[in-house]
Each structure stands twice: as structure tokens, then as C-alpha cells.
Amino acid sequence: MTNPNKYRLRRTMMFLNCQKPGLIKDPYIYKPDSIMLDLEDAVAEREKDAARYSLYHALQEIDYRGVERVVRINGLDTDLWREDVRCAVAGGCDSIRIPKTENADDVRTVEYAIAEAEREFRRPAGSVLIMAALESARGVINAMSICDSSERLFGIALSGGDYSKDLQISISGTGVEFMGARQHMIIAARAAKVQCFDTVWTNLDDMEGFRREVEIIHSMGFDGKSIINPRQIPIVHEIYTPKEKDIIFAEKVIKEIETKKAQGIGVFTVDGKMIDIAFYDGARRTIALAKASGVYKGDL
Amino acid sequence: MEIIKTAVAGTLESSDCMVTIEPAQRGLEIDLDSAVIRQYGKRIMEVASETLDRLGVQNARVTIVDKGALDCTIKARVECAAMRAVEHDGRVNWGGVIR
Numbered sequence: 001m002t003n004p005n006k007y008r009l010r011r012t013m014m015f016l017n018c019q020k021p022g023l024i025k026d027p028y029i030y031k032p033d034s035i036m037l038d039l040e041d042a043v044a045e046r047e048k049d050a051a052r053y054s055l056y057h058a059l060q061e062i063d064y065r066g067v068e069r070v071v072r073i074n075g076l077d078t079d080l081w082r083e084d085v086r087c088a089v090a091g092g093c094d095s096i097r098i099p100k101t102e103n104a105d106d107v108r109t110v111e112y113a114i115a116e117a118e119r120e121f122r123r124p125a126g127s128v129l130i131m132a133a134l135e136s137a138r139g140v141i142n143a144m145s146i147c148d149s150s151e152r153l154f155g156i157a158l159s160g161g162d163y164s165k166d167l168q169i170s171i172s173g174t175g176v177e178f179m180g181a182r183q184h185m186i187i188a189a190r191a192a193k194v195q196c197f198d199t200v201w202t203n204l205d206d207m208e209g210f211r212r213e214v215e216i217i218h219s220m221g222f223d224g225k226s227i228i229n230p231r232q233i234p235i236v237h238e239i240y241t242p243k244e245k246d247i248i249f250a251e252k253v254i255k256e257i258e259t260k261k262a263q264g265i266g267v268f269t270v271d272g273k274m275i276d277i278a279f280y281d282g283a284r285r286t287i288a289l290a291k292a293s294g295v296y297k298g299d300l
Numbered sequence: 301m302e303i304i305k306t307a308v309a310g311t312l313e314s315s316d317c318m319v320t321i322e323p324a325q326r327g328l329e330i331d332l333d334s335a336v337i338r339q340y341g342k343r344i345m346e347v348a349s350e351t352l353d354r355l356g357v358q359n360a361r362v363t364i365v366d367k368g369a370l371d372c373t374i375k376a377r378v379e380c381a382a383m384r385a386v387e388h389d390g391r392v393n394w395g396g397v398i399r
Contacts, residue, residue, distance in 0.1 A: 021373040022315035050309050050380045056394055057372035083391065090394035121395055 017042035030230035034068035059091030089117035101132035104149035135162035147192030160199030307384035334366035
């Protein structure tokens, strides 16, 4: 049975360093959809053990009030990741993010360790989901097989810092260097019916640039964006909340399609636009997103 | 669990605490420094004592400098310092002695 959390709303995923108790004690006040409790790059090498103890007790004792708790483990090229998985699963995390995912076998390797940990710590089989971060040219090229690798996998995320290093380019702020990866990943994710998330925007002095980038990835079809600062949350949520005119149009489309279908009519117009059954799922998604965002007042 | 060397965990940042564990011969000695010692001193000592008891630490000198840490942080820092002080470097008993 599919984990009911697999397709939950994930507009914002906020990175938090597990080494810092002040960061992980109450991030829910900013209302991100997910938090990314980091055991990897943000944690100093000599503090990896300390970060795990903090993570375990935070997961056990802090009420994150419905915010999804994703744990980023260390890379599969380290001797740290297996204990990271045990700690995260024992603590009660919702999901595990695999960094530097290169291929489907990486996902299956972690999936196996998660299943073992679920048994060890008596959690229901399949309760812990997976997301895969693609951080290299090879990982991006393999996006399709990674998306298809596991029933637990809810999505893939572009990690722009390492990806730009692998491509031997610098990040311009225009997004031009990520165009190919973004387009490829969103197509693969949609083909596999999983979610797709964009990389972080690190220049906190340029919030207009951040807004432009969120508008671009939203229009490309990304489900959300990784973020590093609470100030970024309301901007993403605003852009991802369906506008009133879109909600009204979606309602009309759904109702008209259902009515016309009963009358045996396949193609018709709504507000001057040609509509057929192909518009139905998109309209349903708009209504679902409006409901999840708390702005839908209708009866669908 | 026998403390074999001095070890430290945590920082002096806000919401954290720094825990130092040193070897000792006879019993547990816990020293607490906190700006909120009058309001929360008893609770911090309880959490630290229970954690050390669960870990089986019977002889040690423990110094806690608190900067407004939650219970979960106090436990995490005491456990980490103790594990470092016994040079533990393997699988952790999550949900067992660590809970």
C-alpha cells in the first residue's frame, strides 16, 4: 500500500543543521511544509556524533506540529550513513534524503538499510519515505531510473552547488546553467509520478532574484523549493498558492467537463478557451493545491 | 560504563549547553552553571542524573554550562560527552540506553 504521505504538499523544505539546537528546537513557527534536518554538509566532521544525538532526541521529544521531518544522511561514500539511517528511523523521522544520488542502486541500497531499521526499531514497514538529491551530471542523466527505483521514493531534488562544480561552471543567478537539469528532472519526475524540488537560493541579500527564480521553477512544474532561511517561506507559498481567477476557472472546467461528459460532448469552451478531458487533471490539481494552501472555499 | 578520559560536547551558543565529563574515583559529582538556575536548575540536574544513570556512569565529574537548553538537548549533550569519554565508536543503542 502506498504511504499516504508520499504525495503531501511540499512547497518549502527548510534546511536545518542538526549540530545547532537553537535551529532545530522550533522551526515549525515559520510554517514550512517540510524541514530538512541535516547530518551531512552543514555538520562539522568532528561533530557528526553530536548531531545524531541531537537529532534523535529532537525527533523523539519536539512536536513539529505536522511539519514533515526529512533527515539528510551522509553520503554513501562515507562510513557514516548507515548509523545515520538507524538514528533517523529510531527517532521517528518521516523521510530520508539521500545526497549525491548517482543511480537507482544507491536508492535501493538505502532502502534496504531503512527496511532493516524499521524492523529493528519496530516501525511499520514502508513508513519511512525517501527522496534523492541529484548533485552530478551522472545523477541528472540517470533521473528517470532513480525516479523509478523504489515505491518509497517520493521525489528528486536538484542540488545546485555540487552540480555546478561537476559541470565546471559557476552559478550566475539567472538560472541559465540549470536549465537543462531542471527540464530533464521535471520530465523524469512527472513520467514516474513522483515530485520534483529545486535547489536552494543562497543570496539572502537578493530577494527579488529569489522571487524570480521561484516564479520560473513554479512555471516549470516543480513541486517546491529547498530553502535556507525562514524569510524565503512566504514568498514561495505566495507564488505556489493558486490565484482566485485560476481557482474559479478550474472549478468551471471540472463542472463543465462532468456535465458535458454526461451529455456526450467531448470538446467545448469555458471563458472563450477550448476545453476537453485533457484539462481535467490539471484543474483538479489546482483545486487540491488551493485546498492544501487553505484558500479554497468551494464545494468540490 | 567507565569514564576513561575527559570529553566535551556542546557549545556556549544560545539554546545549547556545554557538558564536560572527567574521570573520577568515587561517585558522581555534577556542577551546573546556568543563568536560569533558580527556575530550572533542579530540572536540569534531574535530566543529567537520569541520563548518566541510564548510561551506567557511576564515577565521573560532570560540568554543565547551560545556555537555555531544552531537556532533549541536555540529554543529547550528556550522552555525547559520555560516549566520547569512553571512546565509543560503534552502533548506538537508540531507544535502549539512548532514549
